[in-house]
Amino acid sequence: MGKKVKAKEHEREYEDELRLLQIELVKLQRQIIAGNLRLLVILEGRDTAGKDGTIKRIVEHLSPRETRVVALGKPSSREEGEWYFQRYVAELPSSGEFAIFNRSWYNRAGVEKVMGFCTQAQYKQFMDSVNEFESLLVDSGIQILKYYLDIDKKEQAERLESRKTDPLKQWKISPIDQQAQKYWKAYSIARNAMLLKTSTSSAPWTVINANNKKLTHINLIQDLLSRVSYPGKDKKLLKTQPDIVMPCPPLGKKIPKLAP
Template sequence: MGKKSQPSNHDNDYDAKLRLLQIELVKLQRQIISSGSRLLIILEGRDTAGKDGTIKSIVAHLSPRESHVVALSKPTEREEGEWYFQRYIAELPSSGEIVIFNRSWYNRAGVEKVMGFCTDTQYKQFIDTVNEFESLIIGSGIQLFKYYLDINKAEQAARLKSRETDPLKQWKISPIDEQAQKKWNDYSQARDVMLKKTSSKAAPWTVIDANDKKSTHLNLIRDLLSRIKYPGRDTNLLTIDSNVVMPCPPLGKKLPKLAP
């Protein structure tokens, strides 16, 4: 048998940096638990943009009792008859908890809009009310951070191809994937409208250039940690790459440069 390949210096460097940031995340969680704070993180993005891997890098060493990942499936028949936001409310963080939404109510502004899973009236009602809904959440004392992971079309094509051949990624394949490339421009347009109309002053979007997975993980965590105060925060670890982390301005202003 051949020699077992050794991890590259780049891999070692990434692992070392990620470990230090995960220690910071543990410090943050201790503060959230002790203070009874509530933290909600929304992760949206293109299909294959790396939401699952990013979430794993965040929660890897957090207490599972006080940190929860929410990835809701298709609404049931009963849920379809409810107020659109209703099923998400039950998943909001309680005292001392961190909750991460792997996709969220913004499904309505993305997949549902592009694939025709909602009516124009339902879409407009969502766009017209989501900022007010999030203001109520923030007003209740929940800290809310919204990230959109963006990749280019060629990178998405490569990742979709990888899913077809990697047995560990078979569960990720869905009929929606088949439309991701075909409806690329439609998704771009829906993304831009969503970011322009829902990046409010109280709950702005931050776009992450997610073409490099490791850079995505490190920079998103740095950005999150830099925006929350907690004891013992090591600011030397929180230098953010401005080519990766792109804050969206308040409503209606010019968006950062995104994949067309």
Template structure:
């Protein structure tokens, strides 16, 4: 993994301040019965696990849920596609994070041929309406896509293969990530363009530097939610790390190719 531009002591100090804000946010969610859903998608090895860990590290495990669903069972394959995700949506007072989500269909399933062309088109045609229904039902939906360069992914895949503590992360899909890079890029671009709605827009995080990605993602998240006594002075966001654009814009921000 490439060396971070942020010294460890600076990272830990800044992260602590942001995590204190996350605790304030959680108190507000619980007190007011709010429902917050954060979706974390991205390239293989982009750091989804680490980003989520940096968010939930000091939050209440009773009121924070991390959802990372396995492959669909034979019964689930015969259900409405969104059905198994609905059971995992946040209840009142809960903060839920999806480590990959229904957008598997627009990414991995599409690229690897795990769904039919009809299933993919049906998903793309209905997901905005589905998320609109969630938002109109008072679930705040925030979507992040973690992006890295092909070169950085190659480094991380090699590191993962060498690290005995990360063997569980290695999969046949990961092994094809480099060979199918362009196909994944095309699927990502189409997904971002068609599913970034006004009610549930995508925010892209440049995740080549994991520490900068963690700090900027959390700061961005905190700016987008309401809670009392917010310390706005520490919510500094680097526009080179957090890439946002108008939901109705046809031009995507600068992404890895």
């Protein structure tokens, strides 16, 4: 009985803290709209790391007209013949918009690299050009925040199994997800290379330890709000946990300790 009571208390504390942070997100959106600002948040990470659930908590009380969640599927045959960034450019935020990319052009540095969906030349060209591309976006007035959600191998295995047995999660199962454990080490190598090469001062990466879903939601939102300017910010709500939120230093310096 005591465990159930404690669980309910923790859930209530989470819901209360989340609500206060969602109020801060509404304040932020008001500023984005009033100032004709453009904010782009990129979420990458391991399969099952919790990108969908985190996005759901971010956008839950925001205006659907000025908030866009972008989750592009497999490119068409025509898109495969385009400049790689082209289909993503069409989804960038306009004035007064807040856009969240649930996976992004970094597919090329992760899934495509590991699964052999791109050539080595295409991968190299991407890695050599993405920083310059993002610099152009930042210079045009788009603020970019990049988050990588990291989980350990055991936690991923448990979440993958849960998807198989929960009828409400069946839509989340994909052939790529089913290969996640098999290619775990290759994804780790690709992740490390991406973080080392593409975390810049103008578009830095922040790694989130995502083993605990609720802590992921709270800490990522806290960090996001701490990195943007808006009137009436309640700074005392925005203190993150250093073992959950791990900023990546710029270009070529040591990355945080991550799941091997």
